Amino acid sequence: MGTTWSVRCLLTADDAGDDRGKDAGNDAGKVAGNDAGNDAPGFDADGDADIDAAVDAATIQAGIDALLAQIVGQMSNWLDDSDIGRFNGAPAGSWVSLPPACFSVLQAALAVARDSGGAYDPSAGPLVSLWGFGPDGARALPPTADEVEAARERCGWARIELDEEGQRARQPGGVSIDLCAIAKGYAVDAVSAWLSARGVSHHLVEIGGELSGEGVKPDGMPWWVELESPPATDDARGGDATLHARDAAAPTVVALHGLSVATSGDYRRYFDSGGRRYAHTLDPRTGYPASHALASVTVLHRQCMMADALSTALTVLGPEAGMAFATQRGIAARMLLRTPHGFAERVSPAFAAMLA
Numbered sequence: 001m002g003t004t005w006s007v008r009c010l011l012t013a014d015d016a017g018d019d020r021g022k023d024a025g026n027d028a029g030k031v032a033g034n035d036a037g038n039d040a041p042g043f044d045a046d047g048d049a050d051i052d053a054a055v056d057a058a059t060i061q062a063g064i065d066a067l068l069a070q071i072v073g074q075m076s077n078w079l080d081d082s083d084i085g086r087f088n089g090a091p092a093g094s095w096v097s098l099p100p101a102c103f104s105v106l107q108a109a110l111a112v113a114r115d116s117g118g119a120y121d122p123s124a125g126p127l128v129s130l131w132g133f134g135p136d137g138a139r140a141l142p143p144t145a146d147e148v149e150a151a152r153e154r155c156g157w158a159r160i161e162l163d164e165e166g167q168r169a170r171q172p173g174g175v176s177i178d179l180c181a182i183a184k185g186y187a188v189d190a191v192s193a194w195l196s197a198r199g200v201s202h203h204l205v206e207i208g209g210e211l212s213g214e215g216v217k218p219d220g221m222p223w224w225v226e227l228e229s230p231p232a233t234d235d236a237r238g239g240d241a242t243l244h245a246r247d248a249a250a251p252t253v254v255a256l257h258g259l260s261v262a263t264s265g266d267y268r269r270y271f272d273s274g275g276r277r278y279a280h281t282l283d284p285r286t287g288y289p290a291s292h293a294l295a296s297v298t299v300l301h302r303q304c305m306m307a308d309a310l311s312t313a314l315t316v317l318g319p320e321a322g323m324a325f326a327t328q329r330g331i332a333a334r335m336l337l338r339t340p341h342g343f344a345e346r347v348s349p350a351f352a353a354m355l356a
Contacts, residue, residue, distance in 0.1 A: 010204040074102040092173025113157035120313035121284035125176030126151040133280040148287040185308025213256025222255035228263040260304035264311040265296035292318040300332040
């Protein structure tokens with residue numbers, strides 16, 4: 001989790017167009033609108049601007065910037081002095097107190113890890129860094145099997161103990177938490193809640209392609225967004241040729257009315273070596289990047305935090321186990337698979353019901 005996010009907020013005061021969920025860049029983004037959609041659970045918003053119902057965009061921007069700075073200061077594993085950084089550097093056996101927001105996100109992350117059998121694991125920080133996707137920087141060649149095994153020995157979500165009453169976590173020794181696959185979604189939820197608490201009940205929030213919509217647009221229509229898909233130039237790498245190839249000219253759009261969306265894909269961050277792609281979505285159970293026909297997984301959920309973590313878990317689980325997981329738990333998921341004939345789409349029953 002880096003130290004900056006791109007953020008876009010569309011508010012009904014000025015906005016009359018759709019947002020297509022594209023990444024807005026690497027720096028702090030802009031807020032559109034001049035109206036200021038409840039504070040996020042467990043988040044202390046002290047220090048934020050006290051916003052009334054009608055304020056200027058600059059005031060909203062300043063408040064959101066302060067909110068995001070708090071989240072980064074708590075949950076970034078790229079900062080040694082963040083709360084997660086303090087946990088990662090704590091001695092074995094020590095208990096580390098965490099702010100309410102950070103504790104609740106870690107608690108949710110461990111719940112998804114438990115439910116997915118470790119397909120999602122917030123303690124996989126050593127593996128993320130080893131493969132060149134963490135704060136230690138990129139790499140051009142894959143690590144050795146011995147290096148992978150050594151990193152795996154430092155992982156293990158089940159080793160992390162939580163004290164809910166004391167809002168603290170126990171460092172078992174050598175564990176490095178990485179909340180990248182859930183904290184960005186939480187940030188979307190937090191910004192949305194911050195806006196709602198200040199009277200903006202109609203808004204669309206986007207951070208790095210993850211979105212949450214509340215209320216409606218000025219024309220009374222919901223916030224329609226186009227679901228993210230891999231680039232058309234992304235090479236097919238096998239799969240079930242019997243599946244219907246996805247028509248790139250007919251994108252899937254959904255209405256975000258009290259709903260969030262997050263997408264995980266292997267086309268965002270990766271490196272090529274020896275004719276093979278090594279993507280940033282790692283399988284903590286093996287220590288290696290997930291390797292199957294899945295190109296991307298999109299999850300719709302009331303909480304963007306959960307959509308974020310679940311899309312990662314489903315990506316690691318793969319098309320068969322992942323779809324079974326989503327179906328059994330009523331998760332609204334869309335999978336895009338590579339086939340010899342292009343991308344093929346699979347959707348869970350819950351996802352299909354939303355589009356019906």
